[in-house]
Amino acid sequence: MGITNVSTTLSKEQIDRNGSVQVTLSLDAAPNLTANDIVLVLDHSARMEGAPLENMKQGALNFVNQLSQTAPSIQNKIGLVSFSSLASALVPLGGTRDALEKAITGLTAQGESNHADAFTKALKLFNPNNKRNQVIVLFTNLDATFGASATPLAQSAKKSGITIYCLGLGNLESPNIDTITGWASIPTSTHVLTTPNPETLQSYFVKIADNLLHAGAANVEITGILNPDFILTRIQEPLTGTALMLSPKELLWTIDTLAENAEETAVLQFLVQYIGQSSGKQKLFNALTYTDAEQKPVTIAAPEILVTPQETTTTPTPTITLPEPCPTPISVTVDSCTDSMLFDLGDVSLSSLGRILQFDVTIPNVCPQRRVALAIILTENDEMGVPQPRGMKTVTIPAQDGTSCNDIVVRCIKFVVPENANAEGVTTLCQPRDFQVQLIAHYIDTDFVCCPDPPETQPTPSDSTASTTR
Helix, strand or coil, rough: CCEEEEECCCCEEEEECCCCCEEEEEEEEEECCEEEEEEEEEEEEHHHCHHHHHHHHHHHHHHHHHCCCCCCCCCEEEEEEECCCCCEECCCCCCCHHHHHHHHHHHCCCCCCCHHHHHHHHHHHCCCCCCCCCEEEEEEECCCCCCCCHHHHHHHHHHHEEEEEEEEEECCCCCCHHHHHHHCCCCCHEEEEEEEEEEEHHHHEEEEEEEHCCCCCCEEEEEEEECEEEEEEEEECCCCCEEEEECCCEEEEEEEECCCCEEEEEEEEEEEECCCCCCEEECCCEEEEEEECCCCCCCCCCCEEEEEECCCCCCCCCCCCCCCCCCCCCCCCCCCCCCCCCCCCCCHHHHHHHEEEEEEEEEEEEECCCCCCEEEEEEEEEECCCCEEEEEEEEEEECCCCCCCEEEEEEEEEEEEEECCCCCCCCCCCCEEEEEEEEEEEECCCCCCCCCCCCCCCCCCCHHHHHCCC
């Protein structure tokens, strides 16, 4: 039956610009349950002596064994024709596996290659009234002498509905390749297999057997080319086959065989992102194509998705709240003639939000051995633009011990500005505020000294001998 259904589904119906969507591609396949009448036609001419003959015989044995293991309801029937200078029908259609194996192992290399006689003997094995699928699998040495032309017989066989596979061994530049290609059914990419290496023959016989068995599809390739407004961002490794990201715009999914013995579903998932500027319905793919060994026509519907316009950001309406009440004042009385007193003001709770403003300032070219007094005055412009005091700090900067003037960096000057309400009673934590900072700096230490007192009169030294204490 082959491919029975192909579907593409999306994880969502719409996306925003720059949004992503997961695409799921599913292939449903059912096995081909066609019963085949197969005539195996084998060249055992003298040029097959040695490794070519042995590999050909082993490949043919594998072919018979593989086709004999099908379901009983299918009952593939196989006959055997061998040829060199003359052709011989060794086993009729429906012969036993033992008979086929005995005939194949008994082949010896001899004579030339008479293809016309080979086709004549093979065609006589078929029942023209039989509606079963009829197949000829011909193996030949490409370097052998072909003798009489078998082309008319091959063309007549194909017109009657017989499928012809041609397997060749030998020089790949031989003109005989064109001849056997003309004999084979189409597509020739799967019905003609040639090789210069005898060791490859066994795998070629297996390939032909795979095509004749009941696999739903073989050599599947799915290629997807994205719309320029989309890119591939991720491909999940499938359970069936292999998927490759050939570029951000192209993927390739390959499957060797699908639904060999029973119905089977293959699934591929990948992520696609929209990078375009337009909105509305957008096609994800410019091309989404399917091919397989039999070149069966399979159409894959290209999915579409709705891209929604980008929403315009609007400023939310601020929440209006009443300011917190001012704290109750605590009366403090200081007696006259008293310069210090101790008061316990009790507990205080955090009652309002606040902002911390932290400043760093650099005072350049401060001379050594001089302290500096720095004042920072903070004001805030109210809604009318009138400066309102918010605090002042004074800082004494210690003298630096250097031998020359240096820049002094003062860090972490902090102001805590309460979020008390503005004139309208609206808190301002989520609104901009306009502060102004003024700086005043001057030296504390100067070179100024008072005039010295007049010197006192010193006594005249005596003439006595000075003594030294040791």
